[in-house]
Amino acid sequence: MSSLEITAHALRVDRKSLFWWAIGLVLTTVLFLVFYPSIADNAAAYRQAIEGLPDALKAFAGGEGDPVSPGGYMQGQFFASLGAWLFFAFGVARGGRAIAGDEDDGTLELVVAAPVGRTRIVAERALAMAIELAVVSLVTWVTLVVLGPPFELDLPASDYAAGVVGLGMGAWVFGALALAVGAATGRPGVAYGVGGAAAALAFLCTVLAPLTDILNDRRELSPGWQSFGTRPIETGFHAGDMAILAVEGLVFIAVGTWLFLRRDIH
């Protein structure tokens, strides 16, 4: 086999579902954009309302930054909130589906019957997932850059890029984890479960980290920290953090492949 047939095939058969995910993300993003002008108009009252919240809820509303500034609003309402959930969920859905989903519905059988090594199958599926994450990230970024300014959210395109890349790389980590667990076990339920639980845990640890020293002293251990905890929408692109996330995903995939090579396919 000469070219990336497995990647190409995965992208081809997934394109409809990718389209709907992208539509969903665009609509969600727009939903947060349209609320901003009314919040900015009532900045004082909004600020006061958030100040009055218990610390735990305050953390969910954006943490330490100014919740009414464009960057603070986007961080609190989108990047450290529903945006992260959707990105991570997309990654886990794609990763869990890649090997375990195909094995569960029986279509992996004729792929492994072809003259293609298992390492290659995992690598090409991981590549397809990475490409889909890039597409979803690009669509989200374009939405923010084009539709942000009309709603008074005219942040630099590079900051939007930093924020979106952070989410995309976070999704890569949890997607890679789900893919690896799926490759190791062949069970999509386990893959989705482990990937989803890890994503939820990382999300909560990062959002709630400021509340307690136990979490805060170790906040770098959560991929959520590198993904959105460093507030890339305000602080810009963190190359080192992105590299950490990239490597974490690759390590999951390498371990998953190692286990995939040693087991029976059912």
Next chain:
Amino acid sequence: MGAAITTEGLTKRYRGGDVVALDSLDLEVAQGEAFGFIGPNGAGKTTAIRLLMGMLRPTAGRGEVLGLDCQRDGTQVRRRVGYLPGDLRLDQRLTARQSLTWFARLRGERNMTRAWELAERFDLPLDRPARELSKGNRQKVGLVQAFQHRPEVVILDEPTSGLDPILQQRFQELVVEMRGEGGTLFISSHVLSELEQTADRVAMLREGRLLAVENVEELRGAAPHRVTIRFAAPVPSALFDGIEGVSDVEIDGSLARLLVKAPMDAAVKAAARHEIVDLHSTEPDLEELFLGMYGDAENGEKDDDQDRAVTER
């Protein structure tokens, strides 16, 4: 010619050894041979096939296809082998045409001439999505993909299940064609009768163990035919007494029923001394014969050495 498929002590156990799916299988299938693999569901046929295809990792022993190790050189093995899974699942979203194109691309093949030719021969509707295909049509997709790259060896797990008689005929033609090109066929079935016309030799598998390997022609030759003769008038009941190869004679007036082993000459000549209205000879039921010969082994009365002695014959 060398061996197309060899297994040595090929064993698969599950759950820490408690469940034995395949117990030390020793087989040798020659190149150009059509080899049948018979046994009831759960006998270990699919396990053996999936070990050869590299989907399962053996607990012990090894398998070779065309001199290549099924585990270590699995990719090279699969390049030269066509495979039909026992439980074929197609991507529901794809049409037969898309599925076949995808399977070809997995092999680096872009020329679909042979695939479309086979599809036409099997009368396969190419542009309907898999979810709308009948079991028979899905099985056709499986057969086309197994043969479309002109493999040297095909390994088919229950290939004729779901096929109507006409398609079984088409399948037989494909088998004959492949044999004409020197190809090797390894075909499993839960009934011997499906393979009687196809296979040179058959292996019988029970509960993970190989009972015997038999040459179909010899088996057929050794087996008595059931012969029914209707005479014009009642015949003496001692008509077939002392005639070689005859047994189980039942004579009821002008009707005689008997078992006759080939050659039938003596029996037919004895009968021909009387006026015959009708003579009917039925092929032996090999399944029954096979079970009669080896059915006891199910109870573990046969030991491994005996199994091997039969295998190596």
